[in-house]
Amino acid sequence: MQEKSSDLKTHQWVYQLLRSNLLCGRIEPGKALTIRGLAAVLDVSPMPIREALHRLASEGAVEVKGNRRMIVPDMTAEKFNELCELRILLETHAAVNALPYIETEDIDRLEQLDKQIDDAIAAGNIEDISLVNQEFHRSLYMNNPVQISVPLIESLWLQLGPFSRVAISRLEKVYLVDRHQEAIAALKQKDAEALKQAIESDIRDGIASIKSIKGIHDFFMATPEPI
Template sequence: MNKTSPLNITLTDRKAGVTITEWVYDVLRHAVMCGQILPGRSLTLRELAKVLEVSPMPIRVALKRLSSERALEVKENRRIIVPTMTAMKFNELCETRISLETHAAIRALPYVDSVIMAQLEALDDNIDYGGELASMESNITHNHAFHRMLYTANPHQISLPLIESLWLQLGPFLRLSNEKMQGHFAIDRHKEALIAIRQKNPLALQLAIAADIREGFAFVGTPELLHQFLEESAESSQ
């Protein structure tokens, strides 16, 4: 497996009041979540420090934090890699996403007011626009923002950190799966979710969120296709 495939990490501007360590963590977290780093890719302090133009110390802190969130894996020789995937783990991550996110959506439903609704509609518009431009990173970012906006409408929610941990673990496969997703979104599930929210219909919202997640990986809907996808993912990292 190629340990030195290119790193195309998006470097955002560091806002006032944000420390170097926080910025490094945010940049690397976004890179993993958006599939900018391939599964099996080894990461070194020196390489990342050069790409981000920072000292190794904030890199070390960020990598330790990301490994605790299962976004990265520390091997016995202290080598750090983006974890590879098994079919059973992949299915478990997807089904857990559905369980947690449908729960979070239903719990948030009573708290969605006109302001939050307008923000959800704007985010959905951005996803549609991003899709037209074939911008995977924009699409993924706005999709996460849509779900995050909905779930955090509930002021008592505690599930978002768990949900984002699942996004991180699935993130490296989004880039590899993007070209296979074409044609699997004939129905806009976010539009269905917005209609369910307007109608205050928890069952319809649950079904829309579950379908949105499941259809994101519809191309691996059988065990054979899933194994084939994971084999192709491994080959892409070689």
């Protein structure tokens, strides 16, 4: 567990902590979260936990069940498809709209991040793969000074995160056609259509590899597993 940075409000620290743990899947779907429980673990009062948890709930990262329980939502096949479709819609839009603002130093940073992803894949560090991959996408989209879409995209990531981890951990090997290289090439050529295709392919590759997992249907709650 990371130390709390001193110039950060407690509720922000809690939020970022929970958020990053959800994004990289360290908190699993179905996990129950209680205010007092987390307060005891993190050694703060229940108040900042409430704030963080409610914010995550409003972003769809946790689900408030009935009147008492908060859990990390289970994934269904339909939800998964919809989340991926929305990722493609929003992220291709965000990428194309960031394109005019890309400088060479931004491309350098993206190449550096892509290298970090390769390292994480080589090391088999699933949590780093998720986090650095998200950082790659985010630092691409953030070049657009008008930031409306990134929070929406991150909401999708939050909902996909916990499930992705359990899914990816079932992959024997994370193969990747390097769509990030295609995206970087498109950035260098200022080719919006190629960039859009690269981002969409990148996302679809992830979907395809998850769907190729044997027994993946066991992880979808709403899809009754075949006998």
